[in-house]
Amino acid sequence: MTSNTAGGPTRRERMRAETIAEIKASARRQLQEHGPSGISLRAIAREVGVTPAALYRYFDSLDALLHATCVDLYDELIADTVAAMDAHPEDAHLERMKSWIWAFRAWAVGHRREFELMISFPDGKAAMLIDGEQLERDPDLLSRKALEHSQLCGREMAAFYRKAERGEIEANRPAELPAMSEGLKAELMEKCSAFIVGEDMPLAWVFSFTSGWVRVFGLVVMEAFGSLPVSENVDEFYKTQVLSMMHDFGIEG
Amino acid sequence: MTSNTAGGPTRRERMRAETIAEIKASARRQLQEHGPSGISLRAIAREVGVTPAALYRYFDSLDALLHATCVDLYDELIADTVAAMDAHPEDAHLERMKSWIWAFRAWAVGHRREFELMISFPDGKAAMLIDGEQLERDPDLLSRKALEHSQLCGREMAAFYRKAERGEIEANRPAELPAMSEGLKAELMEKCSAFIVGEDMPLAWVFSFTSGWVRVFGLVVMEAFGSLPVSENVDEFYKTQVLSMMHDFGIEG
DNA sequence: ATCATTTAGCTAACGCCGTTCACTCTAATG
DNA sequence: CATTAGAGTGAACGGCGTTAGCTAAATGAT
Numbered sequence: 001m002t003s004n005t006a007g008g009p010t011r012r013e014r015m016r017a018e019t020i021a022e023i024k025a026s027a028r029r030q031l032q033e034h035g036p037s038g039i040s041l042r043a044i045a046r047e048v049g050v051t052p053a054a055l056y057r058y059f060d061s062l063d064a065l066l067h068a069t070c071v072d073l074y075d076e077l078i079a080d081t082v083a084a085m086d087a088h089p090e091d092a093h094l095e096r097m098k099s100w101i102w103a104f105r106a107w108a109v110g111h112r113r114e115f116e117l118m119i120s121f122p123d124g125k126a127a128m129l130i131d132g133e134q135l136e137r138d139p140d141l142l143s144r145k146a147l148e149h150s151q152l153c154g155r156e157m158a159a160f161y162r163k164a165e166r167g168e169i170e171a172n173r174p175a176e177l178p179a180m181s182e183g184l185k186a187e188l189m190e191k192c193s194a195f196i197v198g199e200d201m202p203l204a205w206v207f208s209f210t211s212g213w214v215r216v217f218g219l220v221v222m223e224a225f226g227s228l229p230v231s232e233n234v235d236e237f238y239k240t241q242v243l244s245m246m247h248d249f250g251i252e253g
Numbered sequence: 254m255t256s257n258t259a260g261g262p263t264r265r266e267r268m269r270a271e272t273i274a275e276i277k278a279s280a281r282r283q284l285q286e287h288g289p290s291g292i293s294l295r296a297i298a299r300e301v302g303v304t305p306a307a308l309y310r311y312f313d314s315l316d317a318l319l320h321a322t323c324v325d326l327y328d329e330l331i332a333d334t335v336a337a338m339d340a341h342p343e344d345a346h347l348e349r350m351k352s353w354i355w356a357f358r359a360w361a362v363g364h365r366r367e368f369e370l371m372i373s374f375p376d377g378k379a380a381m382l383i384d385g386e387q388l389e390r391d392p393d394l395l396s397r398k399a400l401e402h403s404q405l406c407g408r409e410m411a412a413f414y415r416k417a418e419r420g421e422i423e424a425n426r427p428a429e430l431p432a433m434s435e436g437l438k439a440e441l442m443e444k445c446s447a448f449i450v451g452e453d454m455p456l457a458w459v460f461s462f463t464s465g466w467v468r469v470f471g472l473v474v475m476e477a478f479g480s481l482p483v484s485e486n487v488d489e490f491y492k493t494q495v496l497s498m499m500h501d502f503g504i505e506g
Numbered sequence: 507a508t509c510a511t512t513t514a515g516c517t518a519a520c521g522c523c524g525t526t527c528a529c530t531c532t533a534a535t536g
Numbered sequence: 537c538a539t540t541a542g543a544g545t546g547a548a549c550g551g552c553g554t555t556a557g558c559t560a561a562a563t564g565a566t
Contacts, residue, residue: 263563293551293552294552294553295551295552296551296552305552305553305554306554306555306556309554309555314554315553315554
């Protein structure tokens with residue numbers, strides 16, 4: 001057996017978990033100080049007080065450690081976002097969506113180095129079948145985490161739509177939908193059923209949601225990487241952008 | 254004297270330029286194959302057929318080489334964009350702006366690795382005064398290149414506005430402007446006078462232009478980094494986004 | 507044509523880096 | 537208590553960016 005009589009984690013397991021946490025913390029520190037490419041296995045070992053080789057008992061490679069760090073960062077972003085959203089009542093969907101945006105922005109700008117790592121971490125494919133045996137590093141885990149993050153907003157959107165449909169809140173029809181092929185319509189509906197789990201909103205809502213998602217992403221990336229053409233009044237600029245997006249949904253205020 | 258009697262470049266200068274080109278080409282190849290962090294000075298030296306140390310006769314450091322490469326990439330992007338825009342007559346501002354978007358997108362998606370380098374290259378500050386002597390690496394050169402790129406679009410926008418103002422083309426007032434402080438208004442006008450050189454457009458146009466710029470940037474980054482929620486019908490999705498942006502300017506079609 | 511100077515390139519070395527392998531010691535297991 | 541699995545070590549390999557000192561060739565001036 002791998003666990004003791006009490007069923008809890010073994011002493012060894014606790015020690016191991018603690019070491020892993022220490023390693024990750026050190027990696028994180030280096031990430032913040034020297035950027036994604038400045039993370040050094042040997043430096044981590046030095047900081048943890050251990051031989052470089054010892055780290056291989058915990059991670060298959062530096063890449064694996066980076067991947068794990070990346071996953072942690074997503075979890076952190078998601079936790080922060082959830083906390084921000086939960087500052088508003090469950091049915092204040094609009095406010096919760098705004099909080100989602102603000103939390104995303106705050107996190108990305110406050111953790112530029114981390115955000116850089118998350119955005120540019122080599123996608124999929126990197127992990128493949130080797131001798132028919134699946135690697136530990138799940139290629140899609142990161143995409144799934146990113147999806148999980150966006151779903152936080154998608155869910156609110158869906159709930160908002162439902163309420164509007166029932167006439168419980170004021171919302172006009174989203175702005176006029178551009179003409180598009182059946183193919184694009186289908187793909188939008190399909191891909192966005194991933195964002196907005198189990199709900200089917202009309203195409204106009206899905207389209208506006210996707211457009212908004214692109215706009216927010218653009219804002220956040222530009223600000224984090226320093227190419228936003230507004231710097232002193234960024235907060236307010238975001239607000240005007242949010243207003244403009246809400247307008248697309250036929251919502252004012 | 255450093256040049257011969259004919260006034261043209263010396264034999265040595267020609268050789269030197271050729272070698273530099275060779276080095277850059279090799280760096281570029283490695284960038285495409287192994288990504289920004291996979292560029293190795295020693296590998297370049299190997300490929301060029303020279304000792305690693307020899308490269309220091311041409312670039313102060315690997316970082317300097319990367320910086321130079323980055324500048325070249327911007328020039329390439331700008332050249333491509335200009336060529337695409339020039340496929341339309343000088344006064345077809347709308348078409349030229351669309352071409353700008355398409356060229357940007359095509360370049361970024363067709364050169365993901367390069368785009369990654371350009372976006373994440375450490376900004377400013379890196380180059381500072383050393384012993385009161387300016388370094389060769391100009392910290393703002395990259396920002397200026399990025400500006401140059403966006404100005405290509407800004408100029409068309411300004412020209413379009415001028416024509417619309419003169420009543421030579423149909424264009425309604427841009428959509429209603431969200432309320433904003435004098436501070437933001439001033440900053441928008443100021444920062445965007447950088448995009449739209451020498452012209453002063455009304456705030457509503459400047460705001461819509463900036464919003465559109467953010468949207469395009471979001472689209473391009475998301476597609477290049479694989480987080481765009483549309484994949485099969487991307488072309489068409491871009492078109493709908495462009496239509497939606499044009500709508501913000503009060504333009505249909 | 508000769509000499510001095512500039513310049514491109516070399517070799518060798520330094521101190522980093524990620525990774526592997528064989529080994530030891532210690533702590534948990536049966 | 538004997539066995540075993542796990543954590544850790546030390547040494548090595550090849551690769552990296554960078555520096556210093558040297559050589560030889562091309563250049564420019566006399």
